[in-house]
Amino acid sequence: MTEHPTPHEARALLQQPLEEMMLTQRAVRRVLPDPVDDAIVLRCIELALKAPTGSNGQNWEFVVVKDPAVKAQLGARYRQAWRLYGGVGKRLKRDDEDMLKVLRAVQWQVDHFEEIPVLVVACLSGSRVPYMPAPPIGPSSYYGSIYPSVQNLLLAARAVGLGASLITLPLWSSTSARHILGLPMSVLPACIVPLGWPRGRYGPTTRKPVGAVVHLDRFGNQPWRDADATEPS
Amino acid sequence: MTEHPTPHEARALLQQPLEEMMLTQRAVRRVLPDPVDDAIVLRCIELALKAPTGSNGQNWEFVVVKDPAVKAQLGARYRQAWRLYGGVGKRLKRDDEDMLKVLRAVQWQVDHFEEIPVLVVACLSGSRVPYMPAPPIGPSSYYGSIYPSVQNLLLAARAVGLGASLITLPLWSSTSARHILGLPMSVLPACIVPLGWPRGRYGPTTRKPVGAVVHLDRFGNQPWRDADATEPS
Numbered sequence: 001m002t003e004h005p006t007p008h009e010a011r012a013l014l015q016q017p018l019e020e021m022m023l024t025q026r027a028v029r030r031v032l033p034d035p036v037d038d039a040i041v042l043r044c045i046e047l048a049l050k051a052p053t054g055s056n057g058q059n060w061e062f063v064v065v066k067d068p069a070v071k072a073q074l075g076a077r078y079r080q081a082w083r084l085y086g087g088v089g090k091r092l093k094r095d096d097e098d099m100l101k102v103l104r105a106v107q108w109q110v111d112h113f114e115e116i117p118v119l120v121v122a123c124l125s126g127s128r129v130p131y132m133p134a135p136p137i138g139p140s141s142y143y144g145s146i147y148p149s150v151q152n153l154l155l156a157a158r159a160v161g162l163g164a165s166l167i168t169l170p171l172w173s174s175t176s177a178r179h180i181l182g183l184p185m186s187v188l189p190a191c192i193v194p195l196g197w198p199r200g201r202y203g204p205t206t207r208k209p210v211g212a213v214v215h216l217d218r219f220g221n222q223p224w225r226d227a228d229a230t231e232p233s
Numbered sequence: 234m235t236e237h238p239t240p241h242e243a244r245a246l247l248q249q250p251l252e253e254m255m256l257t258q259r260a261v262r263r264v265l266p267d268p269v270d271d272a273i274v275l276r277c278i279e280l281a282l283k284a285p286t287g288s289n290g291q292n293w294e295f296v297v298v299k300d301p302a303v304k305a306q307l308g309a310r311y312r313q314a315w316r317l318y319g320g321v322g323k324r325l326k327r328d329d330e331d332m333l334k335v336l337r338a339v340q341w342q343v344d345h346f347e348e349i350p351v352l353v354v355a356c357l358s359g360s361r362v363p364y365m366p367a368p369p370i371g372p373s374s375y376y377g378s379i380y381p382s383v384q385n386l387l388l389a390a391r392a393v394g395l396g397a398s399l400i401t402l403p404l405w406s407s408t409s410a411r412h413i414l415g416l417p418m419s420v421l422p423a424c425i426v427p428l429g430w431p432r433g434r435y436g437p438t439t440r441k442p443v444g445a446v447v448h449l450d451r452f453g454n455q456p457w458r459d460a461d462a463t464e465p466s
Contacts, residue, residue, distance in 0.1 A: 147380030
């Protein structure tokens with residue numbers, strides 16, 4: 001059996017360099033059914049809570065799902081949505097080997113959802129950020145109060161060696177998700193981070209070069225498009 | 234004059250421990266007008282690009298604003314919104330010294346917006362995540378494709394010693410923000426991260442204890458409410 005880090009070892013792993021953790025973060029969907037110590041999960045969530053929220057509302061709730069019955073209900077919703085969206089994706093992307101790899105990994109996650117040891121459901125409480133304007137910027141402020149914390153959770157998971165990904169499909173019906181998790185109407189489930197010790201090894205991700213997505217002062221003005229602008233001289 | 238890190242020194246600062254960077258992240262709104270080297274800003278954005286996006290769409294654009302005329306136009310919008318929301322906040326929170334401190338810092342930012350050396354406007358391109366369902370989970374997937382990257386940007390800024398915060402108010406009118414930044418209709422500005430070298434020193438943030446916002450399997454089941462659950466035994 002594989003050795004997994006103890007909570008004490010996990011604390012040491014969280015001391016790894018920020019830059020390396022960011023550069024090596026990736027979605028790890030194929031995970032082992034081995035249990036994950038509560039103290040490790042809670043420490044990762046505790047670090048998530050250091051992220052900013054709109055008007056410092058800290059209007060978040062995190063449901064840690066370990067009960068197989070609850071997982072099965074969320075899994076059923078995931079499969080329902082995946083039958084539709086996964087099918088469309090596979091047809092549209094049949095010539096894109098990178099995307100087909102992602103789709104196969106998601107298919108694995110869908111098929112093995114009940115085996116994933118821990119699901120963290122990140123929720124927003126309150127229908128909106130206090131003292132913030134209604135649309136159009138309202139939704140951005142609202143979701144901007146949960147996803148920074150989710151990214152901390154993902155980075156912390158990366159550091160301790162936990163496989164993690166960011167998914168929303170099992171929550172496609174908020175009504176259904178609220179019912180499964182016993183959430184009051186004032187709490188909206190935003191996304192799920194499934195956590196488990198990885199199966200196999202994972203390589204790096206690829207991204208468009210920074211100069212291709214950065215504009216100076218006005219959209220379309222891209223002085224760093226062809227430069228290796230971030231190498232210190 | 235204060236010494237600021239060179240791009241080379243900034244690279245070394247990014248090697249600081251992940252956990253410490255998360256624990257010491259905070260909004261730093263009072264910043265110096267001193268310029269920030271482009272290479273440092275671009276490296277922070279490059280790290281932001283390693284965050285996940287829905288269906289790996291990488292559907293983001295970042296507008297780096299240094300032109301005083303563009304800053305002034307965004308600043309005018311910020312002041313417009315702040316007159317309304319800041320006034321409400323100050324009235325509602327007049328007995329909450331911590332919140333009044335935040336409101337004073339925002340007031341400083343509003344008053345000195347044109348002096349902030351760099352604004353990074355994070356944008357989503359495309360009206361939604363490819364192959365993802367429409368409402369109700371649609372908006373969460375959509376904003377979930379930009380805020381993890383924004384959190385990377387904020388953590389990277391923290392590591393190199395740049396003051397940063399996450400604001401949305403100057404973008405309250407998408408129409409106006411699009412006009413100012415020359416954004417096509419297909420690109421939505423989600424938030425702004427103002428960057429600059431900090432004035433003064435900043436202390437730690439406080440958060441609710443993790444056990445107060447974590448539930449097990451069902452909302453309301455809070456076995457870690459009173460425990461110091463994350464201390465390794």
